């Protein structure tokens with residue numbers, strides 16, 4: 163008997179039944195097709211959107227993410243340049259080929275040199291957009307794809323994320339809802355290879371339980387938060 | 403790893419006599435409890451989430467066959483492959499075959515307890531493939547050729563000086579006179595050394611904290627980011643997972659994740675929570691070209707429908723370990739195999755046999771803290787009792803351990819452990835009992851307190867209070 167049949171058979175024997183009949187399987191299929199939400203803490207869901215944005219920033223800063231708030235996309239190049247200068251970092255960045263970043267007037271800061279593509283071992287600073295962000299714990303949600311190579315999130319010492327305030331949602335569940343909406347819109351064919359939830363820069367407590375930043379991933383995680391989220395997204399478009 | 407659980411008693415005596423270990427334990431164990439407590443207190447829904455976690459896991463186990471088949475279907479749909487493995491041997495062979503298919507020379511590894519369970523590193527080395535542990539703690543103990551001593555903090559039994567020593571003797575390409583005093587420097591050195599290894603590896607192996615049936619995904623959580631480099635850079639990503647890691651949906655996984663970090667490290671959320679589904683898609687610029695899931699049974703399916711089924715809910719958070727007075731006194735290596743502490747005392751006899759590990763369930767004061775902090779409410783003390791009954795039935799216990807007194811006898815016949823425990827227990831239990839002022843159960847006296855409450859100790863032992871009073875008297 164193959165391992166597969168043996169294991170499944172063993173499970174059924176232990177559960178004292180055969181394979182599920184069609185009716186029972188259909189009930190479970192239906193549950194998977196429309197996943198129910200479990201209990202979601204009220205911490206973020208009880209707030210209005212400006213409150214969720216504030217919570218996101220507070221939670222992110224608590225885990226050593228730095229957050230810089232700017233009014234508009236046009237302000238991003240200046241904010242990035244100022245951050246790099248303040249941290250004594252080079253102005254060479256590897257940036258995702260995501261067209262979202264094309265809307266930013268990089269040319270106004272010619273000192274910033276952006277290479278678009280995946281990250282290599284030598285890249286010091288990476289720049290990406292985010293798919294969403296979760297207020298509950300100050301967590302970024304990034305997804306992989308041809309325009310969003312995963313290596314940028316992990317190889318460079320510094321990771322800068324451009325996030326619009328209207329991308330901030332209350333819970334991880336809201337993030338899953340957005341992901342499913344995206345998938346449905348793309349004809350059910352677009353589950354990304356990877357979803358990265360990122361909450362602060364890399365860290366370890368493995369030596370005497372003392373926390374050190376920058377274990378293997380980025381030492382710094384910096385968010386340029388654009389806008390206040392008020393106007394961009396009509397209420398009807400909120401996941402929920 | 404070869405179990406040495408049969409030598410538990412000798413291991414305990416050795417651990418209690420090891421001054422360095424005792425210092426490291428003292429340093430490490432103090433942090434876990436308060437960190438978890440403050441994270442839990444910050445989330446009013448935590449208790450309700452525990453109940454949800456328990457329910458999700460129980461419902462999944464009822465339909466385990468269905469969810470595993472669904473998982474496999476979805477993994478396949480996204481271009482990955484599931485390998486069903488009954489035994490550690492089958493799992494090792496499956497990993498080796500995948501490595502051989504690309505003529506792999508080196509394999510990077512994220513932290514995986516299943517890799518420890520199947521003793522993968524030794525096997526790969528025997529087959530001329532070099533495994534490189536990338537979690538800092540795992541890397542340190544790999545250099546020292548020792549097993550992990552804790553589920554989530556594998557090197558927590560070491561002091562930084564010991565880490566410095568092994569770095570100096572292993573990283574011979576670096577200046578031997580360099581200073582390695584600061585943990586920061588040690589951390590940076592490991593980063594420097596491991597970075598090229600990440601980039602050069604042919605295969606990356608990670609564990610899984612959850613498998614999601616709905617999407618065919620595996621989820622890992624790390625704080626270092628090593629798991630992500632491990633699975634993103636090489637040509638092949640292999641996920642090692644035991645079959646009870648399965649949950650139905652992303653929402654279910656989310657509930658588990660809300661419990662996991664808080665219970666484990668007291669974090670609100672781990673730094674990196676990564677969901678992976680299949681190999682790179684058309685047009686992706688990076689990510690592995692192959693995605694394999696090694697699905698290991700190793701005796702778990704046979705726990706279904708038995709008094710040990712509840713153990714299959716375990717999410718390996720280590721909270722029971724971090725709050726265990728016995729573990730605090732002796733550390734993880736004494737348990738002699740991969741899984742230490744209360745969860746290990748229940749699981750190890752199941753996985754390596756009662757003859758090897760039958761003593762472990764006696765290593766309990768039955769204080770009940772493990773169950774009270776377990777995020778999925780596993781009745782650990784009850785299951786340890788089951789084991790003792792079985793051991794008794796099989797007449798494996800030496801005489802003093804029979805007649806329902808085995809735990810007490812085990813402790814009482816080891817004065818050093820007894821003493822260590824009463825010291826630890828007074829401190830930790832004073833904090834624990836404070837809210838109620840009374841214990842319903844007291845370590846070392848379970849039979850007595852099961853029928854009446856005892857006042858919570860005020861945090862000092864009789865001896866220390868006595869000494870103080872004598873001093874006060876003398877000063878008068």
Ligand code: SF4
Nearest residue numbers: 716717719720722776
């Ligand atoms: S038994 Fe409970 S507390 Fe212990 S590791 Fe498992 S889930 Fe965590």
